[in-house]
Amino acid sequence: MSLLEVTGVGVALAGTSLLNNVSLNVGRGQVVSVIGPNGAGKTTLLRAIANDLQPHCGMVELAGQVVASIEPRRRARQMAVLTQHNALDFSFTGFEVVSLARGPHSTGAAMDRRICREAMEAMDVAHLSERLYPTLSGGEQQRLQLARVLAQIWRAEDADGRLLLLDEPVTSLDIGHQHQLMRAIKTFAATGVAVLMTVHDMTLAAHYSDTVVVLNYGRCLASGRPEAVLTESLINDVFATQVSIVPHPQTGKPVIVGC
Amino acid sequence: MTASLRRLRPRVITAAALSLCLLASLVTAIALGAVPIAFGDILAALIGTPLDGFSGDIVRAIRLPRALLAAGVGAVLAVCGAYLQGMFRNPLADPSLIGVTAGASVGASAAIVLGGGVLGAVGDLSLVSLGAFAGGLVAVWLVYRVATGINGTSVATMLLMGIAVTALAASLTGLMDYFADNESLRRMSLWRMGGLDGATGARAVVMLAVLALLLISMMRVSRGLNTLLLGESQARHLGVDVERLKNLLIVLVALGVGVSVAVAGSIGFVGLVVPHMIRLCVGPDHRALVPLSALGGASLLLLADTFARTIMAPTELPVGLVTALIGAPFFVFLLARHRELIR
Numbered sequence: 001m002s003l004l005e006v007t008g009v010g011v012a013l014a015g016t017s018l019l020n021n022v023s024l025n026v027g028r029g030q031v032v033s034v035i036g037p038n039g040a041g042k043t044t045l046l047r048a049i050a051n052d053l054q055p056h057c058g059m060v061e062l063a064g065q066v067v068a069s070i071e072p073r074r075r076a077r078q079m080a081v082l083t084q085h086n087a088l089d090f091s092f093t094g095f096e097v098v099s100l101a102r103g104p105h106s107t108g109a110a111m112d113r114r115i116c117r118e119a120m121e122a123m124d125v126a127h128l129s130e131r132l133y134p135t136l137s138g139g140e141q142q143r144l145q146l147a148r149v150l151a152q153i154w155r156a157e158d159a160d161g162r163l164l165l166l167d168e169p170v171t172s173l174d175i176g177h178q179h180q181l182m183r184a185i186k187t188f189a190a191t192g193v194a195v196l197m198t199v200h201d202m203t204l205a206a207h208y209s210d211t212v213v214v215l216n217y218g219r220c221l222a223s224g225r226p227e228a229v230l231t232e233s234l235i236n237d238v239f240a241t242q243v244s245i246v247p248h249p250q251t252g253k254p255v256i257v258g259c
Numbered sequence: 260m261t262a263s264l265r266r267l268r269p270r271v272i273t274a275a276a277l278s279l280c281l282l283a284s285l286v287t288a289i290a291l292g293a294v295p296i297a298f299g300d301i302l303a304a305l306i307g308t309p310l311d312g313f314s315g316d317i318v319r320a321i322r323l324p325r326a327l328l329a330a331g332v333g334a335v336l337a338v339c340g341a342y343l344q345g346m347f348r349n350p351l352a353d354p355s356l357i358g359v360t361a362g363a364s365v366g367a368s369a370a371i372v373l374g375g376g377v378l379g380a381v382g383d384l385s386l387v388s389l390g391a392f393a394g395g396l397v398a399v400w401l402v403y404r405v406a407t408g409i410n411g412t413s414v415a416t417m418l419l420m421g422i423a424v425t426a427l428a429a430s431l432t433g434l435m436d437y438f439a440d441n442e443s444l445r446r447m448s449l450w451r452m453g454g455l456d457g458a459t460g461a462r463a464v465v466m467l468a469v470l471a472l473l474l475i476s477m478m479r480v481s482r483g484l485n486t487l488l489l490g491e492s493q494a495r496h497l498g499v500d501v502e503r504l505k506n507l508l509i510v511l512v513a514l515g516v517g518v519s520v521a522v523a524g525s526i527g528f529v530g531l532v533v534p535h536m537i538r539l540c541v542g543p544d545h546r547a548l549v550p551l552s553a554l555g556g557a558s559l560l561l562l563a564d565t566f567a568r569t570i571m572a573p574t575e576l577p578v579g580l581v582t583a584l585i586g587a588p589f590f591v592f593l594l595a596r597h598r599e600l601i602r
Binding site for chain 1: 349482489496
């Protein structure tokens with residue numbers, strides 16, 4: 001059985017249907033990317049899984065338990081969420097922001113400090129420990145927030161089954177940090193974490209994901225291995241554009257080229 | 260949450276400096292006045308040694324209760340300011356600016372009109388406090404409901420709601436003046452004129468009890484408040500029961516502001532200035548911010564009150580005038596600096 005099981009989820013807000021009968025599974029150690037055009041329902045799907053929105057039908061289960069019924073602190077030890085907007089006007093230091101992640105745990109100050117430091121190293125933000133958050137650039141803030149959500153579910157022994165939800169984690173990063181971050185997520189997943197993220201860059205998604213899910217108009221159009229799902233006809237159709245797909249010279253994974 | 264290295268030294272230094280400052284302002288507040296009292300005499304009076312003349316009585320019956328009341332009110336207002344700013348995730352929230360003080364005043368006036376004078380001094384104090392608490396509660400709840408949506412708090416809406424609530428409060432107080440009989444009118448105007456000069460031992464004890472309650476509650480809410488600064492859904496993802504935390508904070512703020520309005524009248528800007536200065540020194544972590552704000556608020560109001568009653572002696576200025584004189588320019592400065600934050 002998969003760690004995260006989403007079955008037939010539907011979400012409607014103010015009479016508009018945002019998600020319609022969406023099902024997907026993410027297993028331990030698996031990286032799944034959701035792609036789709038703006039307004040396809042990607043963020044809504046993550047919010048429904050994170051229990052920010054109540055689906056009007058269908059079910060979201062984490063390690064065999066309905067997500068909404070898990071006690072909040074325990075849920076926080078099992079599931080970490082990175083949302084798109086993380087406005088913070090107060091002058092916390094980088095390290096303080098990351099260490100907020102250890103709130104739901106009772107692992108002791110020394111262990112918390114070590115975990116935060118390791119998570120910050122994984123995200124290449126160790127040098128921002130003593131800097132004030134509002135003085136950092138958008139990309140640096142994004143990487144700090146990522147280090148925070150990693151620190152929240154860093155150790156396997158703190159929870160039975162860990163899920164990481166990321167809403168566009170690479171959007172404001174430079175290409176070097178995009179790949180560094182994706183590699184870090186991949187390494188993190190290999191420790192037994194299920195990762196579900198939304199990504200706009202399909203080449204990046206194809207390179208690092210085990211499974212790609214295509215969403216449009218709140219419906220799941222396709223899901224499977226990147227090579228199988230990402231075809232020219234599907235992408236042209238979903239995004240109303242013209243793309244070419246060529247194999248990557250070294251890895252053979254699909255590279256999506258516009259026009 | 261773990262404190263980072265750069266925070267430790269400033270925290271220790273600020274705590275030590277503020278403790279000294281509080282002690283010094285307490286001594287100054289007791290020593291200065293129509294009859295100057297020597298330092299040695301203060302100590303003697305406090306431990307109960309009989310003194311020549313009236314010095315002992317002045318210290319024990321007049322200056323000490325007033326100093327304790329001023330310190331208590333200042334500390335409570337500063338803590339309430341820190342709580343409000345954390346809850347609204349906004350450094351510009353202050354009990355007087357967002358209308359909580361005005362709401363509490365209406366509640367206090369209503370309590371005087373409806374039931375004043377029948378319960379004796381202590382009963383009256385608790386009735387007026389209860390009324391002020393209820394009025395403050397309605398005001399915070401209303402402002403919070405209107406100003407905060409899923410995307411956070413809008414500063415503009417928050418401040419405009421403050422104007423609306425204050426205007427409504429002014430008209431309600433006016434109406435009560437209009438319909439009150441002579442006896443309640445007299446009581447209301449007496450209460451409105453009263454500031455810290457109405458200090459009694461009983462009022463000081465009530466205020467310090469509320470302060471103790473706020474400081475005890477701090478251990479329950481600080482961690483949650485720190486997480487709440489990241490955002491409401493972020494806090495929820497970190498296992499914080501956000502609704503419960505907010506309800507608790509609303510009740511605590513209404514209690515603190517309500518009782519301080521009941522015992523000392525409207526005193527503005529302490530809740531804005533103090534937490535802001537403390538945050539500049541030690542950062543936004545509420546586990547340091549809240550207790551240090553209490554120390555800072557107590558010192559500030561003690562000094563302001565000592566200034567207010569000695570500068571034009573024997574005439575006393577209302578202490579609210581002095582705090583507004585410091586606070587209003589500070590608020591303008593903050594507005595100018597945070598212009599980009601005001602959406």
